[in-house]
Amino acid sequence: MRREEAVGNSPLSQPRCEIEKTPLVEGECQRPGEVRYKGILLVCGPHAALLQLEDRAEAVLGSVFQMEEWLEQNGSSEADEEYLGRIRHEREEAVAALRLIRVPIRSARKEVLQ
Numbered sequence: 678m679r680r681e682e683a684v685g686n687s688p689l690s691q692p693r694c695e696i697e698k699t700p701l702v703e704g705e706c707q708r709p710g711e712v713r714y715k716g717i718l719l720v721c722g723p724h725a726a727l728l729q730l731e732d733r734a735e736a737v738l739g740s741v742f743q744m745e746e747w748l749e750q751n752g753s754s755e756a757d758e759e760y761l762g763r764i765r766h767e768r769e770e771a772v773a774a775l776r777l778i779r780v781p782i783r784s785a786r787k788e789v790l791q
């Protein structure tokens with residue numbers, strides 16, 4: 678019987694952004710929580726956008742890492758030249774994508790500070 682929750686008008690009843698529970702951020706965010714991030718944390722819109730972009734960057738970085746490893750192991754072997762070329766090209770594209778993603782990440786970081 679928690680009657681105070683039923684009133685609903687006090688700002689305390691609005692769940693806050695839980696971004697401080699991630700290792701990424703120090704301090705609290707005062708915005709209301711709006712989006713369930715990965716089904717666990719309730720975060721505000723700007724923080725959700727930033728987390729999504731950073732996840733994407735991390736995924737691309739992971740694929741660059743894998744391609745680097747593969748090239749290191751197979752780059753000097755008799756692996757098919759054409760295939761090698763394709764992997765190198767893919768790696769370059771991934772690196773370029775990583776560079777591009779920095780722009781929206783930077784503006785998303787500014788956004789969360791507002």
Ligand SMILES: [Zn+2]
Binds near residue numbers: 695706
């Ligand atoms: Zn937030």
